[in-house]
Amino acid sequence: MKAVGGGIGLTVGSNAFATRAKAVDSVTVRQNNRDLRGQQERCIISEDLHSALKMTINGQVRVGGQNDETKYESGLYTVTETSLESTTVEMSKDGLDRLGFTNNSSGFVDPNAPHPEYETRRMADKKDEYVEILVDNEEQSDLVACAPHGGWIEYRTDAQSAYVATALDVTEWSCAGYNSGGGAYDRWHITSTAIDRRSFPKLDSISDREFTHAVSFHGFSRSGIVIGGNADNHLKKKVRDKIDSLTNGKYDITLVDSDSPYSGTSSENFVNWLTKDGNGLQIEQGWEARTTDWKTIATAVAKVYRNEIG
Structure with missing residues (x-):
């Protein structure tokens, strides 16, 4: 599910999920224990990502790593708020550890929770x-x-x-x-x-x-x-x-x-x-x-x- 491809300002994926809302590539996954301490299922996304993904606060997103850097391809997180950072997803240390991210990892964000094409x-x-x-x-x-x-x-x-x-x-x-x-x-x-x-x-x-x-x-x-x-x-x-x-x-x-x-x-x-x-x-x-x-x-x-x- 790694996202690749081109876009305006942000790189928008054209992967297996091309028939639905696109994933955003070239995202920085950063540690934030100030606002999210101990909350392993929650994240904060930057305002530009929020706009590009056309999603709402308190909804679920998929976050994944690039180039097989993470333990799992992707996982679900709940977005709690937006930040002024550019093209960034923030998580607690526990949130990073869920998928095996390190601080400032390169990743992608997909605005869809369940897979849109698989139904069984x-x-x-x-x-x-x-x-x-x-x-x-x-x-x-x-x-x-x-x-x-x-x-x-x-x-x-x-x-x-x-x-x-x-x-x-x-x-x-x-x-x-x-x-x-x-x-x-x-x-x-x-x-x-x-x-x-x-x-x-x-x-x-x-x-x-x-x-x-x-x-x-x-x-x-x-x-x-x-x-x-x-x-x-x-x-x-x-x-x-x-x-x-x-x-x-x-x-x-x-x-x-x-x-x-x-x-x-x-x-x-x-x-x-x-x-x-x-x-x-x-x-x-x-x-x-x-x-x-x-x-x-x-x-x-x-x-x-x-x-x-x-």
Whole structure:
């Protein structure tokens, strides 16, 4: 995905993504710990880049290195603001380390998050890419099942969203990212509160649907299962109890409050703003739960929502 080619003032890529908005080449990737300390998924771009990319603040961009200088070809970052620097992307030390940048590396910026031409998990896996998946009849608004970190980012979570959507004939919105030999999380993870509808065309297409319910499947490094989101506790307890029953009490299942880092209660969390009343449900799962029992957990969730949506 290295960008090459000519432009006015900035060098604009004419690579494999030539059919969509162009990447900007000859960018300096610079360290900034003053404004971005510890924020490994965020960056600041210069005003000239902001104008050339025709993007908005708080959206996602791909940043990559030139001449195979970085560990990975490219990865996703959320743009927090602009600077007066010329043709520059700024990141914290942690942000640089995500992809293996060094300070003042030469790189490129692409304004598109999911690949615009690849639409299947199979193609993304084959190409070490990141895709957006939408299965939708453009009418139903009872439930949307989601997995923003599917593929190898948080393994098996998009299989769960697909299972629930198919079982209930409802909408599925998922993203799937891959990287041969590991590194999909480093390249493609964007936290749920930062996901910007303007950076995900298929998400944007359903963002005003005002679903009655939304459920989002996730993975984390802890053991057990954590159920959060702004859905009412009555629904959360139903999901907890059904998962506990179908897995024979195998996992410690916790309902979290708003003080937990896994609470999922923020109004900026996409699973909440996808719903009419801001009442999405978020399920975090440890490795064993989402690999050994991914289908059982998805079945439990489907059974609960079947009763909720009638």
